[in-house]
Amino acid sequence: MKLKSRTAIVTGGAGGIGQGIVRRFLTEGAKVAIVDIDQEQGNQLLAELEGKGEAIFIHLDISKAENADTIVAQTVEHFGGLDILVNNAHASRQASIMDTTPEIWDLSFNTGTMATFHLMRAAYPELKKTRGSIIKRMDRIKRRIISTEHTVAAPANGSEHSCSHPWAGGFSPIPGDSACRAGYRSGDSSGRNAGCACRGARAPR
Numbered sequence: 001m002k003l004k005s006r007t008a009i010v011t012g013g014a015g016g017i018g019q020g021i022v023r024r025f026l027t028e029g030a031k032v033a034i035v036d037i038d039q040e041q042g043n044q045l046l047a048e049l050e051g052k053g054e055a056i057f058i059h060l061d062i063s064k065a066e067n068a069d070t071i072v073a074q075t076v077e078h079f080g081g082l083d084i085l086v087n088n089a090h091a092s093r094q095a096s097i098m099d100t101t102p103e104i105w106d107l108s109f110n111t112g113t114m115a116t117f118h119l120m121r122a123a124y125p126e127l128k129k130t131r132g133s134i135i136k137r138m139d140r141i142k143r144r145i146i147s148t149e150h151t152v153a154a155p156a157n158g159s160e161h162s163c164s165h166p167w168a169g170g171f172s173p174i175p176g177d178s179a180c181r182a183g184y185r186s187g188d189s190s191g192r193n194a195g196c197a198c199r200g201a202r203a204p205r
């Protein structure tokens, strides 16, 4: 129970890797706010998780700046605080340069970089109180698997990585933190956890 009594927000927590992170966090004793745009999947997951830990579902679009404060406020109101923010969701598309439309580019940056920025700002005051952590995946950058199909995924991941770099936010890096490892090892039923490396950063005192 490495995360006992800690409260976490997991964006994109209703599906894919995010769902794996949610499950693992609950197993480790955390209370989890699952944030996702997919209402059906979120409600379904919440029903399935009943009796397996404390979780709520927040049905909001993280690409909308105004939702960041609401996500943090609803989490704090329900659980009484915030210890971990997992910036997992990222609606990126893999396409070559000629197939990457401005809309695809915007979607990638709005759900990746911009959502990370807005949520970091919204969560910062609460994370400072608990000396909490921010977890960010940094897959493609770290693994150097950029290809011709990663026209927007690679730069979006790169800027998310820079935006949530510990020093950029005044946070301290926490390599080996239990929350990071929980995220790193998690996977959903399809076993998709390969390539999900996480960076963790802790709020200053």
Ligand SMILES: NC(=O)c1ccc[n+]([C@@H]2O[C@H](COP(=O)([O-])OP(=O)(O)OC[C@H]3O[C@@H](n4cnc5c(N)ncnc54)[C@H](O)[C@@H]3O)[C@@H](O)[C@H]2O)c1
Residues within 6 Å of the ligand: 011, 012, 013, 014, 015, 016, 017, 018, 035, 036, 037, 038, 060, 061, 062, 063, 088, 089, 090, 091, 092, 111, 137, 139, 140, 192, 194, 195, 196
């Ligand atoms: N699947 C892989 O092989 C892989 C590899 C490397 C990195 N990643 C990264 O890991 C993360 C999760 O990937 P995945 O494959 O689990 O993705 P996914 O598409 O399966 O799941 C993402 C979740 O985010 C939710 N979501 C999408 N847009 C949203 C929005 N605007 N607001 C709120 N929720 C939103 C979706 O509904 C979904 O539940 C992504 O950041 C992705 O770039 C995935």
